[in-house]
Amino acid sequence: MVLGAFLTKAASTVVTGAVGVAAYQGVRKVVAKAPVREASVTATAWALRGVRQAEEGAESARLKVADVVAEARERIGEEAPPPAVADGAHGHDH
Numbered sequence: 001m002v003l004g005a006f007l008t009k010a011a012s013t014v015v016t017g018a019v020g021v022a023a024y025q026g027v028r029k030v031v032a033k034a035p036v037r038e039a040s041v042t043a044t045a046w047a048l049r050g051v052r053q054a055e056e057g058a059e060s061a062r063l064k065v066a067d068v069v070a071e072a073r074e075r076i077g078e079e080a081p082p083p084a085v086a087d088g089a090h091g092h093d094h
Contacts, residue, residue: 004065012058019050 027043073079 004061004068008058008061008065011061012054015054015057016050019047019054023047023050 023043023046026046027039
């Protein structure tokens, strides 16, 4: 489980780094040609797309690790715990 969490975190970091490098290169090109505000908006849009891709990758890795853990538990005859249910009534205001 610890290895799975580490791999998930590492994959997320690698994806985030790659997106950051691509965004930096793109911003560098855009700044040379366009006004600063337009470049800022473009860079932010790329960063948001990158964050979404990183989140999707992390979620995919988490699900794969959960599948492996569930299968391992099944092989040793242990029942997997049911998925957690969010408690809608919590004790503070938003």
